[in-house]
Amino acid sequence: QVPLVESGGDLVQPGGSLRLSCSASGFAFSNYWMYWVRQAPGKGLEWVSRIGSSVESIAYADSVKARFTISRDNPKNTLYLQMNSLKPEDTGMYYCAAATGYLPMQDRLQKERYQYWGQGTQVTVSS
Numbered sequence: 001q002v003p004l005v006e007s008g009g010d011l012v013q014p015g016g017s018l019r020l021s022c023s024a025s026g027f028a029f030s031n032y033w034m035y036w037v038r039q040a041p042g043k044g045l046e047w048v049s050r051i052g053s054s055v056e057s058i059a060y061a062d063s064v065k066a067r068f069t070i071s072r073d074n075p076k077n078t079l080y081l082q083m084n085s086l087k088p089e090d091t092g093m094y095y096c097a098a099a100t101g102y103l104p105m106q107d108r109l110q111k112e113r114y115q116y117w118g119q120g121t122q123v124t125v126s127s
Helices: none
Strands: 004-007 018-024 033-039 045-051 068-073 078-083 092-099 121-125
Touching: 004 092, 018 033, 018 092, 018 121, 033 068, 033 078, 045 068, 045 078, 078 092
Parallel strands: none
Antiparallel strands: 004 018, 018 078, 033 045, 033 092, 068 078, 092 121
């Protein structure tokens, strides 16, 4: 059983929208803080957004602020990322990850800081 499974990635034109989902299983999803992290081709990991276990403490990277919206449905064990006004620089593999609590910025790009890490879903923004 894979703890985190992302879906929803696709090829989309600039200005378009996508909604990513991350389905959790095998652990107490509602107790975990959830994060979205992405990796552009040939580049390192970039933190995108986070949400607290009870929907408190939402935050976004400056590069996606006002365009992306993170949310979670604890009864459905699912994390979402609504992405609007997509740009070519949003292209990359998007991963969801679970941690037992708040991670400072310097820890968010280290996979070993998370208890669970998904396999990723590809988002390509191109005309």
